[in-house]
Amino acid sequence: MAFRLKRKLRQWLYLTHRWIGIVTCLFFAMWFISGVVMMYVAFPGLSEKERLAALPEIAWAKARLSPDDAMKAAGLTRYPRELRLMMLADEPVYRLIDRSGQRQTISAMDGRGVSEISEQQALAIAARHPASKSPHLEEMIDRDQWSVVARYDPLRPFYLIHLGDDAGTKLYVSSRSGEIALDTNRTERVWNWLGSIPHWIYPTILRQDQPLWRQVILWSSGICLVVGITGIWIGILRMRLKRRYASGNITPYRGWMAWHHVTGLIAGAFILTWMFSGWLSVNPGNVFADRNTARDMLQRYAGHDAATIAAKWPIAHPDTVEARFVWLDGSPLVITSSRSGVPTVLDASTGTAAVLPQDRLWDAAAKMLPTAQMTAREVLKDYDSYWYAHHRTRELPVLRAIFNDAAQTWIHISPVTGDVLGQVDSSRRTYRWMFNALHSLDFQLLLKYRPAWDIVVILLSILGTIVSISGVVVGWRYLKR
Template identity: 50%
Template sequence: MWRKVRRWLYLIHRWMGIAGCLLIAMWFGSGLVMMYIGFPVLTEAERLAGLPPLDVRAVATTPDAAMAAAGLSSFPRSLRLEMAGDLPVYRMVDDKGRPHTVAATDGRVIGAVDAATAQGTAQRFAGKPARWIETAERDQWTVPNGLNAWRPLHRIAIDDGRGTELYVSAKTGEVMRDTHRTERFWNWLGAVPHWLYFTPIRKDPPLWRQVVLWTSGPCVVVAITGVWIGWLRLRVRRRFAHGSMAGVSPYHGWMAWHHVAGLAGALFLLGWLISGWLSVNPNQWFNGRGFDGAALQRYAGHARASFPAPDWLGMLADGGAREIRMTWVGNVPALQVASGQGEITVLDPRSGAPVHWDRAMLTRTAGTLMPDAKVVASFLQTDADTYWYSHHNARRLPVLRLTFDDADHTWAYVDPSTGQVIGRSDDSRRLYRWVFNAAHCYDFASLTQQRLAWDVVMWVLSMAGLVMSVSGVVVGWRRLRR
């Protein structure tokens, strides 16, 4: 029986490993690229910097009138005032995730934006000459589902010497994404192969998810059988007389490198492959990152499609605002005025006076997020910790962390300056932080706070994985040739 088991171990590892090592080598190589070049995205800082200064003198429509024109019966998920080219507009996202745009000058609904208008918006956004290329539902750089409600998208080329292209929504006229030549090139060697983000697959989310599961899953089997065989063929005390690597391995050449590198990086390899498989949340084992819309509406304390009409000119005479968000916190209205540098000032829409949220009030209001649980602890966190930290994405600090007494030990994160809920965590998400983020990205505080140390660790581990996988590819190719 043991001989049969060993034979199947060798057969599974040998034949599944030929294809598996190709995938694993690709994942390690593309992962190194992703350490420095991420998938194209328009960051909040880039978006605010590209918006023209808000012309509040032209605003003649109230927020209530704009929501009525958009046909909203409840307060939207987001409501903001900004410029679309040279026109001030209200932009809304309703409770179903659908975007609406209403001109702030005369209250007309903007339901479509033609190519010429999109080109003008992109040119003003970039400050450089622009040229319309095409209008399409999606391409390689706009495959994520978060853009679906804004499709189709106008693709606009910017004459800036970097090959920059902007994507402008044909529904709302918003700049949704930017890419440049260098970013696109490296993404073909980084995020696209690493995430299997090829357009024909990624445009169908259920298909893409299954592809990820059924490519990474068998590679986990390859790794487990390889570690088992490698351990069986390893000798430390009674070494091989004609073996290599100081006699600990019976193999020579590429096979010896495959054997020793596979064992040296066994724990890293298994953790990395299994965490990659878990990244798509198979069977929905892990809870979501945020509170649902009903919870956030309870926190806002205001459900109707209404908002006090501010004196825009009196409040914003200096002309430095790029965007104004209208929000409610515990039935208290507030304006979040953002500058081009991303600085946010919170104002009372009735008086124009600065708003400073009381910690006790925010704690009481946060209790509405979970009506069946109580807030048992409130903590103002000023430094990053294991679960709230910046790595590839910046986290706001200080942040108010509120602990609930529910069965999942939920935490709510509230920005004390804006009063907005900006995060959620529970036992499930904290477990995911360890089985995915820690095992896949090694984003431990001791490493992420010292970028050079993180780079060195990731390069050393990735090179061990590359040696193991590339040597497996060579050995497999030689066997196929025979």
């Protein structure tokens, strides 16, 4: 009885792997090949450096409204999450984001709200871009392949403007606020059809429905995970290291099936952990904590909640393309940025350069979690396993405040501007190892000595591709029979 049950279970094991694998091996091959493309070509976005480079210098003489006047014109009773001054073509404007996430644009010339811009204004904004040659409107769009995600919703629809440069750069200028939300170039658009789009299963028609897309990722990667587990199980059952087969090999198979068996054994652990981490990428069951810093924590760090800042006006700092008005531990600051991205911190009450002593930053950070104690203060001068650069740069040095709360929270702070750069708790640190480390292999030892990381990831991806393509060939032959 036990023998028959064992034989039946083994039979189902083989059938499950064979028939589900026929379909899923196509997904495996697609994911491994597209993953290599993604190592070198990211999904289009607008970096902070690109955003600042496209802004003109602030015309301080035209800015007649103070930040307090702008908050009053916006009808705010609490200090906003963001308050920035910049140019909209030839007009200085304040851009505000309140605590609920609502955006407003207020003219710094006359206090009127800006909720719509014309095609001529959009073209004037695009003309200031450093890559602009002969900008022209291509079309008006609400959503396309590159602007599909929800974070662009407050800015839709867009003027899609072609800059006429050799790289084929296109700008997405918000018709509501005039902000440049995104830029793409020809290289990004072409290679992403071989990279991020197939890898993330990212066609617009699916990705615009976030809940549906999430379920597709969960189920497709989950089923592939079952195929990986059954494949390794079968591979071990059919492998003979000591009492080998009559041919002298460790596998009973030949041809494509032998390739599938042997490479599956070699790369099995990688394939399995890679699929598992891919499944975790959408945070099934919301097991892992949110990465964003809570608003009440940021408010305590600022030490101010009223819609006032009483900045000395005008600041008139030269070469400035953006001025951010912030509070830090009850003190008003203005952080100006040049087109190169270099920040300057000013005391808002005097307009003079401000110095941020680290003790002051530590004191402000300690107030973020009033029910916990700051147990350690670290100054990171080099990257480590939790603060590192991979596909994007990160500020160094950086301050890390460590707390003894139940979540074991770490908060990272810029010693230059005082900005809270992010937080991680024990849940996010676990996610870092279970997703980032297993999926991207972003171990510091490999990243520090690149191209070691490139070589390891490409070799493992080649093995995974061999397993996948051999599985496709074998599956096709079964179907033909």
